[in-house]
Amino acid sequence: MKQGRLIVISGPSGTGKGSIIKKVMERWPAAEFSISMTTRGKREGEEHGVHYYFATREEFEATIEDGGFLEWADVFGNYYGTPKAPVEKRLAEGADIILDIDIQGAMNVRKAMPGAVLIFILPPSIKELRRRLEHRGTDAQDVIEKRLAKALTEIGTAREYDYVVVNDDLDVAAEQVLSIVQASHLEVDETIEETIRRYEEE
Numbered sequence: 447m448k449q450g451r452l453i454v455i456s457g458p459s460g461t462g463k464g465s466i467i468k469k470v471m472e473r474w475p476a477a478e479f480s481i482s483m484t485t486r487g488k489r490e491g492e493e494h495g496v497h498y499y500f501a502t503r504e505e506f507e508a509t510i511e512d513g514g515f516l517e518w519a520d521v522f523g524n525y526y527g528t529p530k531a532p533v534e535k536r537l538a539e540g541a542d543i544i545l546d547i548d549i550q551g552a553m554n555v556r557k558a559m560p561g562a563v564l565i566f567i568l569p570p571s572i573k574e575l576r577r578r579l580e581h582r583g584t585d586a587q588d589v590i591e592k593r594l595a596k597a598l599t600e601i602g603t604a605r606e607y608d609y610v611v612v613n614d615d616l617d618v619a620a621e622q623v624l625s626i627v628q629a630s631h632l633e634v635d636e637t638i639e640e641t642i643r644r645y646e647e648e
């Protein structure tokens with residue numbers, strides 16, 4: 447069985463990563479979302495086991511100790527981490543796994559799994575990003591300012607990624623991410639030897 451692809455999606459908060467991922471998953475049934483563990487509080491409309499596994503700092507630190515994370519990071523003073531076992535299991539079973547994680551996490555995934563495909567989502571502009579964060583209404587003004595300042599420093603790290611997608615129009619951005627996922631399946635990988643042998647034996 448061919449391994450699935452590990453797709454890592456990052457970008458400043460408010461760039462619409464979540465909406466893009468949702469659309470890609472509707473169009474690509476082989477894709478599954480990796481549910482992270484976090485110590486941040488639940489936002490309205492979020493469900494445990496759907497958006498995140500909400501945990502205490504003690505639970506999170508115990509999982510770090512157990513080596514249970516593929517990667518983890520401290521983002522805005524809260525822990526976020528990708529549970530390792532389910533990702534490895536589903537990749538081995540051929541599923542594509544999508545991670546929505548920050549830049550530190552993406553760089554650590556790159557080290558742990560060099561075959562991962564890293565996609566950076568950009569907002570059309572900083573002005574538009576501010577408008578979206580304010581419109582979302584989930585954060586206090588000081589948090590929005592913090593997120594915007596972080597966005598500015600984060601955008602410079604786009605150069606570390608394999609692909610950059612600008613989320614101006616959601617449908618177009620989702621279509622572009624889907625194309626990247628599809629193309630990643632056509633990359634030459636370790637299965638090429640078997641493919642060549644099959645042709646040679648014919």
Ligand code: 5GP
Binds near residue numbers: 458483548550551
């Ligand atoms: P939010 O609190 O808005 O849901 O997420 C804040 C940031 O944490 C986002 O940039 C998101 O991509 C990132 N994040 C979510 N889950 C993980 C994770 O498991 N690992 C890392 N490194 N970052 C994560």
